Amino acid sequence: MTERRRADVLAWARSFAEGLAPRAADFDRNERLPRDVIERLAEAGVLGATVPTAWGGMGLDPLAYGELTEVIGKVCSSTRALLTVHTSLVAETLSDRASDRLKRKYLPDLASGTRIGCFALSEAEAGSDGASVTTSYVRKGDVFVLNGRKKWISFAGIADLFLVIAADGDALSAFVVERETPGMEIHPMTGLLGNRATHIASVTFTNVEVPAENLVAGIGVGFSFVANTALFHGRYSIAWAGVAIGQAALEEMCDYALRREQFGVKIGTHQLVQRMVADAVTNIGAARELCRHAGRLRGDRAADAVMQTNIAKYFSSTVAQRVASDAVQVLGGNGCWSRFPVERLFREAKILEIIEGTSQLQQLMIADYGYKAFARRTG
Ligand SMILES: Cc1cc2nc3c(=O)[nH]c(=O)nc-3n(C[C@H](O)[C@H](O)[C@H](O)COP(=O)(O)OP(=O)(O)OC[C@H]3O[C@@H](n4cnc5c(N)ncnc54)[C@H](O)[C@@H]3O)c2cc1C
Secondary structure, eight states: OOHHHHHHHHHHHHHHHHHHGGGHHHHHHHTOOOHHHHHHHHHTTGGGTTSOGGGTSOOOOHHHHHHHHHHHHHHOHHHHHHIIIIIIIIIIHHHHHSOHHHHHHHHHHHHHTSSOEEEEOOBTTBSSSGGGOOOEEEEETTEEEEEEEEEEETTTTTOSEEEEEEEETTEEEEEEEETTSTTEEEEEOOOOSSOTTSOOEEEEEEEEEEEGGGEESOTTOIIIIIIHHHHHHHHHHHHHHHHHHHHHHHHHHHHHHTTOEETTEEGGGSHHHHHHHHHHHHHHHHHHHHHHHHHHHHHTTOTTHHHHHHHHHHHHHHHHHHHHHHHHHHHGGGGGSTTSHHHHHHHHHHHHTTTTSOHHHHHHHHHHHHHHHHOOOOO
């Protein structure tokens, strides 16, 4: 992609975000992402941002994709979540892992946004331990038959294609399942803390027959090869989502601190408030640099990209939660009121510490890496 095209995409994103900002609170309140928002993203080609041009995508580099995620995520987490789920978890994963035959079948439609994808790993009893899913598959002639129930599936309410991880004993495999397949039932979930406009749902599979060609990558590699690739892409998106929320909360915090007066002076002149601002500025800057570092490694296809993406996701989501919480603090009562954006930012930030692997799971992986990379092993 040329520098010019890259700049055009980001300029488009900024102008799109400007129009989106006044509507985001309504999306959250109504728990619905309007069709026109999805259509505009599709028309701009952004839903295929990271898909190679050969498959109808934009072929955007990781750093530019990160910036795009930040720009959109700063104004609306649910719209940003569509990029995380559809573009990163599904389209990018299929472009990495699916056979050419399967790519031909689905990737151009995903890249253009003609069909929306969702990622179905979690179940009521399989969250952090994603490899313990019990949704089952069994081969019968030229189809695989799926049975089970998935929970927490973002955009399942509107998706056309489901990337599903299922088990046959210890052999986990991934399948692309079309929404209209008989035996699929979608049950919307409402009342979430954040990501409220992501059409989240549970999905039941009752003797759902999936063509054998819709198996992704092969039998037994659905978790190790497919789900882990999806999470690698999804975590990168969430890392930038943390920068986006943190930055938005910081701007709200600064703006308010310089306007609001108590004890006859602007509250921003109180040193205890300044400390919150200073921490936010510093931590968001650090989170953004970790994201950029991960982005550069991803662009180079470096082996360390996986761990650096985990580190960026862990740090950035922690920072987002901290800064959003401090923004509520600076706004006082107004920070607790839905008429002020920080109330929503606070709720959205917490979600980032849960999805794509909780902070605790990131800590476990990072500590394991730390022992391997940094133990001196003397004696
Ligand atoms: C808004 C939202 C959107 C989502 N979208 C999707 C989606 O599109 N597709 C999908 O498949 N899933 C989705 N999920 C599910 C999400 O991935 C899971 O919620 C997440 O993986 C955590 O699983 P759990 O909720 O079952 O929590 P649990 O795994 O039960 O964890 C509960 C707590 O225990 C801690 N814990 C668990 N194991 C350990 C351990 N070994 N060491 C230390 N602490 C541990 C966790 O860190 C957490 O604090 C979504 C969830 C939410 C809230």
